[in-house]
Amino acid sequence: MRGRARSLQARLLLWFIGAILLALGATAITTWITSSDNDYPSRVVTRHVQQRVARLWDDPVATDRYIAELREDTGLDVRVRRDASMFGGQGRMRPGGMIFEGDVAYVPVQRRGETVGALEIRTGTPPPRPWRVGVALVVALLALSLGARRVAMRLAKPLEHVAATAERFGAGDLDARTGVDKLSRRWVADEVRDLGRSFDGMADRISRVVVEQRELLAAISHELRSPLGRARVALEIARERSPDRALTDSKVGDALVLQARALDDVEKQLGEVDVILGDLLASARAGLADLRRQRIDVPAWVRERAKTETTGPVEVVLEKKSAAAEIDPALLGRALHNLLANAWAHGHPKAEPLVVTVRAAEDGFVRVEVRDRGPGFAAEILPRAFDPFVTGTGAARSPGAHGIGLGLSLVRRIVEAHGGRVFAANVDEVDEGEATGAVVGFELPPISAPKAAADKLAS
Template sequence: MPSVAAVERSVVPEIAAAAAVLRSGGVAALNQFEVEAKRESLPAVYAVDERGQDILGRSLPSGAWEQAQQWVREGNFSQQVRTVQMEDGHRYVLFITALDRRFGAKPLPFPGGRSPPYAPLLPVMPVIMGLLTSLLFSAGLAWYLSKPIRHLGAAFKAMASGQLDTRVEPAIGRRRDELADLGREFDHMAQRIGTLVVAQRRLLHDVSHELRSPLARLHAAVGLARQQPDKTDASLDRIEREAGRLDELVGEVLTLSRLEAGVAGIAAEEVDLGELLESILEDARFEAAAKNVVVEYAGITEIRIQGHAELILRAIENILRNAVKYTPPGKSVRVETHFTSDGQRVHLMILDQGSGVSETQLASIFKPFFRGGADNQTGFGLGLAIARRAVEAHGGSIIAKNRPEGGLRIEMVLPVEQALE
């Protein structure tokens, strides 16, 4: 037979409490205990004497007393039965027939594997309600998580069909999870792709337009050579000039296209901007001398930047040659450089004394194939466009302003790797 301590640990609290009340206060105390237990909806604890009668006068459920006796005879003290030996010699058997279902307790089976006739019912309704609640919550959560995925799937299909203005951020709303971040990255990608495609389409349109003029002159020169054999040399000279223009145009277009795509095609290196400027100024002064224009320089002599020397050279050279081109004879072009106050960027300004540009056209001079009106039809209009793309590829910026005293001022800002005093 198990020890008293083991039995105390194995019984449910109601039986242990009823046994303690009966041992200390007798039948009257147990009766009061059961009244309080019934008020609290606790399971009833029966106390049966040697005659098989409940000492509180209650009727025993059918078969309950027989099962309790069998457990006591076999020494099989379950969680629902125990004996109490009183000081007056009386011995009582305390047991519970069925636990309240709210406690979720499971009574031990009858000896021999038989189920007691008073076995508690399973909590079917709470289980069903729990399952339904879980299903509804899971369905709502799945819908919430899959909503941005559905929007992304539809956006990818729209992009694949050519709708480059497709965006998903308005549909995602104010979400701040990883799926929302993915949607914003998609919008950034779509915007970049749209910009590149539009730029390529515009470039192809402009190139096709620009190619018509030299090709038409080539055809005219060939026709003239056939009709007037005595002017073959002049026609060949014209063909050579137009072929050179076509070669120059193709080179400019390829450079601009490479910059539009964000691929310079040249490995980044350390560039001494002062040394690069010295070379550019030497060439510009040689060309400017032919039209009696002076090129002046004032600023820093040594500046280290990280970038592509050829692209920086093309950007500065294009702007400087334009300045020399539109500056009247006897005037000057001035180039200035200085650091920002924090020493992290360098400003390079090119100031000419030409007629300037109308305020309405200032924002357009950096666009490809823009040539500023009927009085300016020389060149291809790609020099400033290439300059802007080259500067932006280095993380810099470029702006143009009219000077109060006349002429145009173009300012480039480039990040500095290291400045040498």
């Protein structure tokens, strides 16, 4: 699947986390703005006790009586400290004027702006720590984030499934469907369900048209081969019935020579038509998802396939000794044959073998390239070398070359059906002031290559 800057799941998760943080921040700001120190009950009680003790401070008996009542009413261990020295120590001021030291809280008693003593309250438990509040907030944020992540995954997964199905369909799997009606209605939005149904309907129509066109093309190509076969038989019969030129006079002999040339030309034209029909038949199969794949060692396959070529001598260079791939040998063999035939038809010297090299590409793909020593591609043709009906002209095409420009186009269709890619470039070498030769080929993904995200989601 084409790489995305950020997935839909990540976007939803970030939005959820942002909303949570925004809500927490808004709550904190609102509380801080609207709250007042006088609003807290603990502060009101503390201030009341401070004021009462301050009024009774000069009367120790009355002070002790009030502390006894306070101890009895609250159940707290409250004592009077008439020494203010503890406030010079390392205490932490808390809201309400309290100072905590361990499990002891001190409530300062002030008279005329000066601290004269304190109430000592033994709580039995340490005071709340600020870091505990922070930890609690972090834990709450993590819990909310995990929940938000799950919700984001649930919301995004159906749409990602539709996108993965569309990518599989675009890659040639005409049977790929979203099947949104089988998904849980709880997490699939109506808009996503409508999108999936629309895609499935479109895929049904497109696959039906594509299959019908390919079947029609294959049927036409097959039917045309029958009269071609009969025409070849008729040519052989005509040759056999022709009298021996050595037994005839010169005029008849000259006529027979012309007749033989005409028969040879007809046979050549029939051969070219047969090649075109073969390309059409292969094109009808290329791009289909039901390729007859086999696990093949590509370097060994190229070496054996080159031995069966009748177009001319071929030299195989194996820079990569072993590389397995799942290919359709017959269909990919047609692609390799077209590369070789294209090189022979466009100026490669007949006396020199074509060089086929198998090497490893940078990203782990298996690279098969054909190197010729012809005139190379014309500058205006090179970017469109694999487009249908593009043929060489001028110096980039041999005088006897024929074809309608389907050879390299078929190579691309076959290779892309295997999940690979094609390439073409002129050679940088220079011979007598002119660039000489071209490199054309394809790259196949190895079996060890990871599967597409679409396959993972579909499973």
